[in-house]
Amino acid sequence: MSRIVAALAASLVLLTAAGPAAVGAEVPDPTPSASSSADARTPELRDQTGMLTARLVDLASPALDPSARLSATITATNRGALPVDGVVLELALTDQPLRDRDALDAFLDDPSAFSSRLAAQQPEPPVETSAETTASTPADLLGAVGDEDDAAAEPEPEGVTIAAGASRTITVGATPTELGLPAGRWGVYGAVLTLMTADGAIAVDAVPLTWQGTAVPELTLTTLSTAAGTANRVATHLGASNVAGVTTAVDPAPVTNAMAFDSGLVERETWRLASGSPDLTSLAHAGETTLMDLALSMPAGTNLASIGTAPWLAVPSGIDASSTRAATELGAGAVLALPEAEGFEALEEQADAAVAQAGDALVLVPDARLSEAITEYRPGTEAARARVLAESALLADEADGAPVLAVIDDSWRPGSSTPSGTLESLMTAPWVDPLPVSGLLETDAADVTLPTTVATDADLDAADVAALAGALERLTTLSSATTSPSTALADWGTDLLQGASVTYRGDPGLRDAAVSAALARVDATLASLRIAESSDLNLLAESGEIPVTIVNGLDHDVAVRVDLTSFSPNLQVLATPTITVPAGAEGASLVPVEAVSSANVRVAVVLRSTEGLPASEAQTFAVRVRADWGNAATAVFSVLLVLLLVAGLVRTARRGRRDTRAEPAPAPATEPDSETENVPFEDDDEASDDVKPSAEGDEPAAEGDDPGEPDEDAPQVDRGTGRD
Numbered sequence: 001m002s003r004i005v006a007a008l009a010a011s012l013v014l015l016t017a018a019g020p021a022a023v024g025a026e027v028p029d030p031t032p033s034a035s036s037s038a039d040a041r042t043p044e045l046r047d048q049t050g051m052l053t054a055r056l057v058d059l060a061s062p063a064l065d066p067s068a069r070l071s072a073t074i075t076a077t078n079r080g081a082l083p084v085d086g087v088v089l090e091l092a093l094t095d096q097p098l099r100d101r102d103a104l105d106a107f108l109d110d111p112s113a114f115s116s117r118l119a120a121q122q123p124e125p126p127v128e129t130s131a132e133t134t135a136s137t138p139a140d141l142l143g144a145v146g147d148e149d150d151a152a153a154e155p156e157p158e159g160v161t162i163a164a165g166a167s168r169t170i171t172v173g174a175t176p177t178e179l180g181l182p183a184g185r186w187g188v189y190g191a192v193l194t195l196m197t198a199d200g201a202i203a204v205d206a207v208p209l210t211w212q213g214t215a216v217p218e219l220t221l222t223t224l225s226t227a228a229g230t231a232n233r234v235a236t237h238l239g240a241s242n243v244a245g246v247t248t249a250v251d252p253a254p255v256t257n258a259m260a261f262d263s264g265l266v267e268r269e270t271w272r273l274a275s276g277s278p279d280l281t282s283l284a285h286a287g288e289t290t291l292m293d294l295a296l297s298m299p300a301g302t303n304l305a306s307i308g309t310a311p312w313l314a315v316p317s318g319i320d321a322s323s324t325r326a327a328t329e330l331g332a333g334a335v336l337a338l339p340e341a342e343g344f345e346a347l348e349e350q351a352d353a354a355v356a357q358a359g360d361a362l363v364l365v366p367d368a369r370l371s372e373a374i375t376e377y378r379p380g381t382e383a384a385r386a387r388v389l390a391e392s393a394l395l396a397d398e399a400d401g402a403p404v405l406a407v408i409d410d411s412w413r414p415g416s417s418t419p420s421g422t423l424e425s426l427m428t429a430p431w432v433d434p435l436p437v438s439g440l441l442e443t444d445a446a447d448v449t450l451p452t453t454v455a456t457d458a459d460l461d462a463a464d465v466a467a468l469a470g471a472l473e474r475l476t477t478l479s480s481a482t483t484s485p486s487t488a489l490a491d492w493g494t495d496l497l498q499g500a501s502v503t504y505r506g507d508p509g510l511r512d513a514a515v516s517a518a519l520a521r522v523d524a525t526l527a528s529l530r531i532a533e534s535s536d537l538n539l540l541a542e543s544g545e546i547p548v549t550i551v552n553g554l555d556h557d558v559a560v561r562v563d564l565t566s567f568s569p570n571l572q573v574l575a576t577p578t579i580t581v582p583a584g585a586e587g588a589s590l591v592p593v594e595a596v597s598s599a600n601v602r603v604a605v606v607l608r609s610t611e612g613l614p615a616s617e618a619q620t621f622a623v624r625v626r627a628d629w630g631n632a633a634t635a636v637f638s639v640l641l642v643l644l645l646v647a648g649l650v651r652t653a654r655r656g657r658r659d660t661r662a663e664p665a666p667a668p669a670t671e672p673d674s675e676t677e678n679v680p681f682e683d684d685d686e687a688s689d690d691v692k693p694s695a696e697g698d699e700p701a702a703e704g705d706d707p708g709e710p711d712e713d714a715p716q717v718d719r720g721t722g723r724d
Contacts, residue, residue: 051080052087052162054195056205057169062386063393063429064176065212066183071173072193074204078162086159088123088196089170089204092116093179097187097211101369101394104208107190108387111206114190119179121196122172123159159196176211185213188390207383208390216431219396220403222354222440223374223427224249224336224364226315228277228410231256238263239417241408245427245434249336251275252300252307253494260304262417269436271333272312276497279505281318281342282460284326285453288469291500292330294493299486317502318454319343324361334441335361338409339368342455347448354405355445362441363448366407370395374422375412385422389429396431403435403443458505464515468499471522478526481607481615482556483580491555495521528553529560531605531619532586538624539571545590546623548605552581560607560615562589570599571625578610595625 053076060071072091078084094114098104107114162168172193181189189211193204210216225241227234231254238255241248242264249271260266274280275298283289300308311333316323319337327335335358337344347356347365356363373391378384395404414420427434475496479489499518504511532549539546548562559580564573574592581587591605601623607616 051078052084052195052197052202053077053079054202054204056193056207056382058171059207059382059386060173062207062382063210063212063389063425064181066176069173069175070179070209071171072191073169073171074193074195075167075169076162076195077167078164081164083164084162084197086196086198087162087168087170088121088159089172090118090194090196091120091172091174092192092194093119093209094190097185097189098208098390098394100398101391104188104387104390104394105369107208108206111190111192116190116192117180119191120172120174122170125158176213181211181213183213185211186216186393187211187213188394205383207386209386210390210393212430216393216429217396217399218401218433219392219399219431220401220433220435221392221426222403222405222435222437223247223408223423224366224405224437225408225412226273226313226336226410227251228273230254231259235259235263236414236417237410237412238265240412240414240420241423242268242419243423243427244268245436246408246423247271247437249273249313250307251277252302252310253298253490255301255307257302257304260302260307265307266304269438270307270310271437272307272310273315274312276494276500277315277502278497278500279460279502280314280316280326281320281323281455281502282505283465283500284316284322285456285459286462286465288465289326289330290469290472291465291497292326294472294489295497296330297486298490298493315502317341317458317505319347319363319450320454321359321450321452324358324363324450328360332361334437335363336407337363337365338407339366339371340411342458343451344368347450350448351446353444353446354403354440355443356448357445358448358450362445364405364407364437364440366405367395370404370406371408374406374426375408379413379422380415385425388422388426392426392429393431403440405440460500460505460511460515464512465500467519468496468515471519472496474526475522477609477613478529478615480611480613481529481558481560481609482554483559484556488554488556492522492525495525525554527617529558529607529616531607531616533619534621536622536624538626539593539595540626541595543574543592543594545592546603548589548591550579550581550587550589550607552583552585552587555583557582558607558615559610561610561612562591562605563608564591564593564603564605566593566601566603566623568599568601570596571601571603571623572596593623598626600624 054074056072057075058071058073061068064070070091072089074089076087076089094107094116098107098114160168160170187210189209190206191209192206195202195204223246225237225246226249227237227241228251234250234254238248238250238259239262242262247269248263248265250265251273253275255265274292274295276295278291278295280292283291296312312331314323314327314330314332314335315338316327316335319341320343324335337347337356347363348368350356351363351365354365354367356365370388370391373384373388377387408423426432472493475492476489479485479492482488496518499515501514504514530551530553532551534549537546546564548564550558550560550562552558557580559578561576561578563576566573572594574594577589577591579587579589602620603623604618604620606614606618609615
């Protein structure tokens with residue numbers, strides 16, 4: 001914009017010096033010129049670095065037909081402390097239409113190089129004053145009624161006043177006839193807007209105007225919009241390109257159902273891009289395309305519009321035979337050659353059509369100028385819309401009926417997700433006939449020969465490609481241990497693809513950092529499923545179970561086989577158990593083993609997927625096998641058990657014998673007998689050996705009874721008292 005303002009400032013000498021041109025006047029040849037008819041007025045030139053600035057806010061009918069009226073509206077702002085008087089907005093047109101797109105570029109770069117004429121201004125020029133009328137009136141008419149009023153009349157003021165610190169909107173407009181546009185002809189004219197003040201001229205803007213005095217030649221136009229990157233960026237891009245007739249190629253991973261509905265993907269032709277934008281050219285040169293397989297297998301974020309199954313469009317960073325061949329082998333429906341890709345200019349020189357045939361690949365060749373005008377020329381401004389329309393009209397004349405491709409790539413930065421006004425104006429222009437990409441591929445293709453490789457010095461290093469491919473292989477193996485392999489690989493693969501992204505192709509430092517970061521994230525993921533460290537274990541029997549603890553730090557459930565390997569024949573592993581461990585949890589598995597003989601045995605345990613692929617690092621530890629120790633311990637235990645049993649039986653028998661004896665009865669409470677009260681106590685030794693006297697009334701003891709044992713049934717006699 002600053003370059004345009006500077007060029008406008010330089011052109012103001014010519015525009016203000018030329019003065020108004022009569023409608024229908026003969027105009028000079030439209031070749032660039034640095035001079036024009038002179039006028040006595042040569043104002044001081046100023047750009048917009050002063051206190052008065054202005055910008056174009058609306059341009060009605062930049063594609064002007066005989067029934068329309070041109071209207072340009074600017075907003076002027078006075079940032080000074082004093083008002084600015086006599087401000088006039090002038091519109092000047094080039095004397096002749098711009099012949100081709102080269103002339104259009106030259107005009108926008110330097111409007112002063114083209115001779116122009118004043119076509120309209122606002123406020124309009126003042127009417128002639130009474131004094132001017134009197135000077136041209138015959139003497140015999142002087143003194144007529146009204147002479148006194150006419151003589152006293154003052155000239156109408158010219159220009160508007162903009163107060164200090166205020167803004168004012170000024171609109172200048174004119175019909176095609178008032179602008180002096182020729183009937184029965186079409187063309188693109190350059191228009192220059194200038195603010196005239198008492199202190200000088202201030203450049204506002206320079207825009208092309210497309211005049212349709214007759215029909216502009218038809219342009220068969222294919223417009224392809226590519227959307228990749230973050231979800232917000234994709235949503236904005238899809239929304240801004242939601243214009244009838246525009247074909248879309250999109251990375252399906254960030255697209256949601258709401259996004260698909262809002263952007264109209266369900267209604268327009270859609271192609272698929274490789275997720276993560278991997279550098280196809282680098283991978284093709286390295287001969288390793290497994291990362292492309294990963295990018296193409298990423299699931300779509302929506303189940304609408306069949307985006308996940310749409311044909312995919314390859315976008316290599318280098319246009320060479322290696323890249324196009326790899327794309328074809330990977331099933332690409334077409335190859336898109338972006339104007340900024342290495343080798344594009346050589347391709348453009350060979351191809352005289354929008355489609356080229358390079359071996360088995362169909363290569364889409366966009367028009368670089370029109371594509372750049374849509375994506376990069378002053379986006380969001382009225383000047384952008386006017387430029388794109390003029391570019392397409394001049395291109396229609398050059399194409400002579402051949403289809404043309406315009407590409408809106410990732411360099412496009414629309415201001416919002418609402419449909420782009422510039423794109424809508426282009427696709428609805430009377431001379432534009434939209435054609436989808438699928439229809440363009442059916443047109444005649446130009447045969448081209450591509451070099452084997454281009455720009456290899458900008459490639460991702462082959463060693464880095466190999467490292468990323470190896471990391472992908474390990475992630476694939478790990479994903480096979482999860483309960484949802486495709487989902488897990490998609491989650492982990494997104495980080496891996498960042499290391500091979502074409503985004504970093506032009507910056508080796510960032511690219512190396514991206515590769516290192518991707519590999520570090522892969523290593524962290526692989527280490528998240530592991531076997532807990534174990535100390536040495538003891539096996540004191542001929543058979544048993546070895547416990548193994550599994551730590552699952554992944555975000556996915558895993559189902560793994562615990563594979564224990566013994567490095568000695570003294571310990572045999574009997575089975576390989578399977579265990580399912582939830583995400584973020586731990587689980588324990590018992591591995592059955594059998595001891596052959598006593599020894600110290602080294603074992604290793606690794607987790608495997610259900611298909612037998614290793615899913616973790618191996619963990620080794622020692623097992624002290626002591627099978628005879630177990631037998632001896634068993635014998636000792638058995639003997640102790642028998643002894644305890646015998647002791648228990650003996651104790652039980654003794655307790656039972658005591659329990660069967662009667663408790664002695666208590667002595668009756670009787671008075672002593674008077675006859676026996678004073679009977680002296682007789683010693684047992686004086687008693688007869690055969691018969692002992694018993695108490696009164698008792699029978700002699702029977703022979704064979706032990707006199708030393710008391711009769712449990714006999715009453716007990718207290719020897720001291722003689723009582724029972």
